[in-house]
Amino acid sequence: MGSAFDAIVIGAGLNGLVASAALGRAGLRVLLLERGPATGGEARAMQFAEGFRASPLSLDAGWLPPVVARGLGLRPDLVASETSAAVLLGNGQRLAVARDVARATQAIAAHSARDAERWPGFVTKLGKIAGFLESLYQLPPPDIDTTSLSELFPLVGVARKMRGLGREDMTDLLRILPMAVQELVDDTFESEALKALIAAGGVQDIRQGPRSGGTSFVLLHHLVGATEGSIRGRPAVKQGPNVLANAIEDVARAAKVSIRTGTDVAEIVVRDDRVAGVALASGEEIGAPVVLSTLDPVSTIRKVDPVWLDPEFLHAVQKIKFRGIRATALFAMDGLPDTTGLDGVVSCTPTTVALEKAYDAAKYGENSERPHVEFSVPTLRWPDLAPAGKHVVVAHAQYVSDKSVGSDKSDGVADRITKTLEEALPGFASRVR
Amino acid sequence: MSAARYDAIIIGGGHNGLVAAAYLARAGRKVLVLEKRPVVGGAAVTEEIFPGFKFSVFSYVVSLLRPEIIRDLDLPRHGLQILPLESTVTPLDNGDYLGSWADPDENRRELSRHSPRDAEAMIQFGRLMQHMALAVKPILGMVPPDPASLAPSDLAGLLKLGTHFRSLGAERFHALFKLMTMSSADYLDEWFEFDALKATKSASGIIGTFLGPRSPGSAYVLLHHYMGEIDGAFRAWGFQKGGTGAISNSIASAARAFGAEIRTDAGVEKVIVKDGRATGVALSSGDEISAPLVVSCLDPRRTFTQLVDTKDLPDDLVEGVRRYKFRGSSGKVNLALDGLPDLTCLPGYGPHLRGAISISPSLSYLERAYDDAKYGEFSRHPYMDIVIPSMIDPQMAPPGKHVMSIFVQYAPYHLNGGWTDAKRDAFGDAVVDTLAQYAPNIKKLILHRQVLTPLDIERITGLSEGNIFQGELALHQLFFLRPVPEWAKYNTPIKGYWQCGAGTHPGGGIMGASGRLAALEMLHRTRAGS
Numbered sequence: 001m002g003s004a005f006d007a008i009v010i011g012a013g014l015n016g017l018v019a020s021a022a023l024g025r026a027g028l029r030v031l032l033l034e035r036g037p038a039t040g041g042e043a044r045a046m047q048f049a050e051g052f053r054a055s056p057l058s059l060d061a062g063w064l065p066p067v068v069a070r071g072l073g074l075r076p077d078l079v080a081s082e083t084s085a086a087v088l089l090g091n092g093q094r095l096a097v098a099r100d101v102a103r104a105t106q107a108i109a110a111h112s113a114r115d116a117e118r119w120p121g122f123v124t125k126l127g128k129i130a131g132f133l134e135s136l137y138q139l140p141p142p143d144i145d146t147t148s149l150s151e152l153f154p155l156v157g158v159a160r161k162m163r164g165l166g167r168e169d170m171t172d173l174l175r176i177l178p179m180a181v182q183e184l185v186d187d188t189f190e191s192e193a194l195k196a197l198i199a200a201g202g203v204q205d206i207r208q209g210p211r212s213g214g215t216s217f218v219l220l221h222h223l224v225g226a227t228e229g230s231i232r233g234r235p236a237v238k239q240g241p242n243v244l245a246n247a248i249e250d251v252a253r254a255a256k257v258s259i260r261t262g263t264d265v266a267e268i269v270v271r272d273d274r275v276a277g278v279a280l281a282s283g284e285e286i287g288a289p290v291v292l293s294t295l296d297p298v299s300t301i302r303k304v305d306p307v308w309l310d311p312e313f314l315h316a317v318q319k320i321k322f323r324g325i326r327a328t329a330l331f332a333m334d335g336l337p338d339t340t341g342l343d344g345v346v347s348c349t350p351t352t353v354a355l356e357k358a359y360d361a362a363k364y365g366e367n368s369e370r371p372h373v374e375f376s377v378p379t380l381r382w383p384d385l386a387p388a389g390k391h392v393v394v395a396h397a398q399y400v401s402d403k404s405v406g407s408d409k410s411d412g413v414a415d416r417i418t419k420t421l422e423e424a425l426p427g428f429a430s431r432v433r
Numbered sequence: 434m435s436a437a438r439y440d441a442i443i444i445g446g447g448h449n450g451l452v453a454a455a456y457l458a459r460a461g462r463k464v465l466v467l468e469k470r471p472v473v474g475g476a477a478v479t480e481e482i483f484p485g486f487k488f489s490v491f492s493y494v495v496s497l498l499r500p501e502i503i504r505d506l507d508l509p510r511h512g513l514q515i516l517p518l519e520s521t522v523t524p525l526d527n528g529d530y531l532g533s534w535a536d537p538d539e540n541r542r543e544l545s546r547h548s549p550r551d552a553e554a555m556i557q558f559g560r561l562m563q564h565m566a567l568a569v570k571p572i573l574g575m576v577p578p579d580p581a582s583l584a585p586s587d588l589a590g591l592l593k594l595g596t597h598f599r600s601l602g603a604e605r606f607h608a609l610f611k612l613m614t615m616s617s618a619d620y621l622d623e624w625f626e627f628d629a630l631k632a633t634k635s636a637s638g639i640i641g642t643f644l645g646p647r648s649p650g651s652a653y654v655l656l657h658h659y660m661g662e663i664d665g666a667f668r669a670w671g672f673q674k675g676g677t678g679a680i681s682n683s684i685a686s687a688a689r690a691f692g693a694e695i696r697t698d699a700g701v702e703k704v705i706v707k708d709g710r711a712t713g714v715a716l717s718s719g720d721e722i723s724a725p726l727v728v729s730c731l732d733p734r735r736t737f738t739q740l741v742d743t744k745d746l747p748d749d750l751v752e753g754v755r756r757y758k759f760r761g762s763s764g765k766v767n768l769a770l771d772g773l774p775d776l777t778c779l780p781g782y783g784p785h786l787r788g789a790i791s792i793s794p795s796l797s798y799l800e801r802a803y804d805d806a807k808y809g810e811f812s813r814h815p816y817m818d819i820v821i822p823s824m825i826d827p828q829m830a831p832p833g834k835h836v837m838s839i840f841v842q843y844a845p846y847h848l849n850g851g852w853t854d855a856k857r858d859a860f861g862d863a864v865v866d867t868l869a870q871y872a873p874n875i876k877k878l879i880l881h882r883q884v885l886t887p888l889d890i891e892r893i894t895g896l897s898e899g900n901i902f903q904g905e906l907a908l909h910q911l912f913f914l915r916p917v918p919e920w921a922k923y924n925t926p927i928k929g930y931w932q933c934g935a936g937t938h939p940g941g942g943i944m945g946a947s948g949r950l951a952a953l954e955m956l957h958r959t960r961a962g963s
Contacts, residue, residue: 167581168749171918174580178614178650178908187756211807213650213908214614319623356807363647363800 003287005031005258008278010265010303011294013041014062017248019292021072024255031286032252033278034261040245049332049433051387054241054394056328059345059376061236063225064244065138072251076244078235081381083344085232087197088424090350095193096341099229111191118188123229128165129173130223135161137224181215182352192351199355200347200374201232207323207399209359210352232345240382268293268300270308296322325362327371327400329417331393332386336377337427339391343380348373348424362399367413371397373420390433395421439465439694441726441955442714444701444740445895445934447475450730451684451695452948453933453955455506458691460956465722466685466693467714469700469895472678473685475730476894476901477943479678483881485831486769489676490883491890492901493765493820493838494518494789496670497660497942498680501574502949511686512679515671516825520788522779523633524871526795530778531629532785548627558624561608566660568601568609573660573939573946576954577913577921613908616644617651618796632793636816639842641902641941643760645803646796654906657940670789672825680943704729704740704930711930726929726955730948732896732903733757733916733936737925746926753917757936758907761887761899762806764844766864768837769830769881773821774872787824792817792867806843811860814867816842834880839864846887846898857884902941903934912938923951924958931955 009020012034020032038044042057061078069076084104086096095111097104101120109116136158162170176184181202185195201222202215209215226234237243252259264281268291277287293300297317306314336342349355349372358368375395379386386392397417422429441457443450446468458464472478476491495515503513519535532543544552578590598606611620617638621631635646638655645651673680685695700717704727713723729736737746737754779785793799793816802812818840823830830836841864848856861884869875887899896903904910913921916936923931933951935941 163581167919170581171914175909175914175918180648183758183909208649212616212648213644321619353808360804363645364797 003277003289005029005286005288007031007290007292008033008286008288009292009294010268010278010300011035011041012039012249012259012261013294014043014245014248016041016292016294017245017252018068018072019294020257020259021248021252021255024252024257025072030252030255030257031288032257032259033263033265033280034259035264037261039249039259039261040242043241043245045241045385048330052330052332052390052392053385054330054378054392056330056394059374059394059396060222060232061234063134063234065134065225067138072248074244074247074251076247077238079238080227080230080235081233081343083341084230085197085201085345085347086341087193087200087347087350089193090423092338092426094341095197096344097194097197097231099227101229104229108191108194111193112189115189115191115194122188123231125169125172126220126223126231127226127228128169129176130220130226132161132165132173133220134224177217177220178213179216180211180213181219182210182356184216184219185210185352196349196351196355197347198231199352200349200372201345203355203359203372203398204374204396205326205398207325207359207362209356211356212359236381240384241378265303267305268303270305273308298322322402324402325399327397327413327417329395329397329414331395331421332433333391333393334431334433335389336391336393336431337425339377339380342377344376346375346377348375348420359399362401365401367401367416368397368399369416371399371413371416371420373397373417373424375421393421439463439722439724441465441728442467442722442724443728443730443933444704444714445475445730446470446473446681446685446695446697447730447894447934448477448681448684448943448945449934449948449951450475450728451681451688452502452506452945453728453730453952454693454695455684455688455691456949456952457955458688458693459505460952462726462956464688464693465724466688466695467699467701467716467722468695468697469717470893471697472681473695473697474678474681476890476896477677477681479676482767482883483769486834486836486881487676487829488767488836488883489673489678489822489838490767491765491885491894492677492943493672493822493840494670495673495677495680495943497658497944499573499944499946499949502945505949506684506687508680508683508687511683511690512675513683514674514679516674518670518672518788518820518825520785521633521791522776522785522788523629523791523793524776524778525629528778530776530785531627531633533633544627544630547630548625551625551627551630554624561605562656562659564605565609565612565656568605569656569660571597572912573944574950576923576950577915577938579913579919579921581918612652612656614649615652616647616649617655618646618800619649620652620655628795629793632796632799633791635796636791636793636799636818639799639803639816640818640840641763641900642905642907643758643762643806643843643845644907645800645807647800648803650908653908653911657906657942672820672822674826674828676822676826676829677943684945701740704927706741706745706927706930709745709926710928726931726959728931728933728951728955730932730934732759732900732934733932734759734897735895736932736934736936741927741930750917750920750926753920757916758905758910759846759898759900759903760905761846761890761896761901762843763899763901764811764841764860764864764887765883765885765890766839766841766861767883767885768839768879770821770835770837770875770878771880772833772874772878773824773835774837774868774878775874776872778871786821788820790817790819790871792819792871802843806845809845809847809849811844811848811856811863812842813863815844815864817864817868819868839868844886846891846900848886852886852888857886857889860884860886903936904940906940911940915940923947923954 006028009032020030045053045055084099105116199210202219266281267279269276358372361368379391440462443466521533523531578587617635637658638651703715711727805812823835890899
């Protein structure tokens, strides 16, 4: 098989786009294959109702490491929403926390003066720890077994960065990362509304409740790349959801990357214990000495004939936990009852106990009777995602068992989401188109 | 001031206090141990609660006692005699049972009956856990280095730690990392399929914590319970002849043989601090005793906020102690029985009665028990670890009678509405009713019943919130973070005031490691003249 390409990248989500653009710019001949009709993966806004578009998979813009943007010659115009997060408390009450610390403090003071006093220190501390994670995330994971100096060097760098935090922040880092987010909020705050607002950030997309260890890390992980004062959500490209993916695609094309959408890879071809290329679902084979997969680990190894894989490696990959627990609902809205403070991530769960109770069902493989629903209103930032005066609401509901997808159990989930939104935001249901 | 002069006063005659006393006395220091109760041992005591019936009232089995302590203090000469607890039987809801026996072949046959795959996996699992316990072992014997410090001794400690982890090799390091962070249910799911097996094993991961088997962090507690070593055999649980109080007595006897003085009925009210230095203690009786070293074996809350004035301590430390989690989650029911329980799954007399009976039929059973406690109630159907010590040591009960020790989880310290006598009885009833589902004759056999809630445990032993480990074994409360950052090396900001309880590294269980490490550190530092 003659190789027309030096590398084939499977999947044209943002990671696939970045990888192929980077390889292309390094002079390699790259082929990028995407099963779907367009590049961009979960970042891509798609039309879900006549005239209404949304990117369904995230309430948060995610994080584009500056080193990646620089490496591709991009200067994205990133802007954060004014409100970081809000929680709806029922009876029309809400607590909206701005990124601006002074305004946030003012809003929190209505619930607890003591909490308001502690807020600036709290977000500064989280910001410092997230900043450490940010530098950690830009290093490849170190190999513990290594004896080579070049591998050890980043480890030394991590250690120095960590000690560079200073005594207090460093011990806080080591102390807080494994904690339950419930413990973290209990240690600092007394207002239930504020605790619930923060704790919701610790359970996003994980089959754990706020009292489970490690959920403080989840909160911090999602603060990597956030602006100062944030408790949820990171800056997004000002011009809209598709702009970044398009820009990276442009970089890739300029670097002569061939992009084929609507192309399903059936197999990663291995010959004589090394990768030889890919076989498409259509039967076509394309040769290349290097194949990069952006699919998840299990989907990736399923594309390789297991005879080539070490059984222990296979076993280890099969142990990886996925456990999706979130259902997404997109709403095309004729309007919204009251949009004050809804420009960030909005939680409909007013207490940490309600959050924990929603999780309980998931432990037994069931769907929450009263799901934890969070939403964002992308049209508050990008009005052109909907016809004039209309809105898009992207709602995420936890905990929905991955086993219920496509089964009878998924019936009723949509109704429960709408019901929860109506309770949290009276007048919501009647405005759904 | 009384005339007697001591080099060191140890507050609290729990096993760690006694171990510390013995090591200090062995090094030639003049030591006085002060215990508020009439018996030494703290939570490791044997008491004749009902005439003729002796109970290991709180802590009831042993495996974690450090072999170097047994050796250094020559404890067998002082009465330490641990009888093996060889089996565990888990009654299942379908009327069958899952047995775990001392004989490996028998054990394997039994497990194969339920799952041949698990029987295979168990061999590898046992080996890996032994490796993991060995991997952690050096850390148990190490004063935690402070990662934020630049002092040569701390840097050397960190280097030693780094070298140790690298010497494990990638596979074991990764396994250890998983154990440190995962839930015991997830960890065991990677190995086994039989639910009752996973449940019974994961039970070790919840003991003494306010976690369920599906809570991350519980795998570490599982490992903590694997670190036991009896006669060199890992994961061997045993029963002390005469009850766990006899372990405390053997350590006390060793301490006395080295010249330590031990006073019971001597509660300490305050540590006397002058110019930032501890100079002695004031007893509840009003007496004052002076010594240049004062060592608290009590938990961090009592050590830092009760025995001394928080004004003498830095704010960080006081804040850290306030944050430190106790959250007692377990209770104890001690029964005096007229005969032996008859298990539906294994009727009549049998070797299973000489071992443990674990009420842990499924992971969901344990998790639901936790759910009750999460919202402030005791478990309606609790996890129970049951032993009948009189089967192993007949002297614990009158002839023909028996004592039964039931460790129960969960019973939250902060019960909705608070603990009352009625609530305590209801809790005791829930335990007996649950047991009766598996051993229907139990109710007829009960002659006496003692029910201990976490509040009772706190009142009697002084353990804050009734936490049996002097604070949860959560990742953020371990090693150089136990009890609080910067003060994890047994010393305190008050000169001459030290801590040696299980609230310091490496933590709870009848282990004695905290007492030993504290004593060695004190000897090292005071010799160096600080």
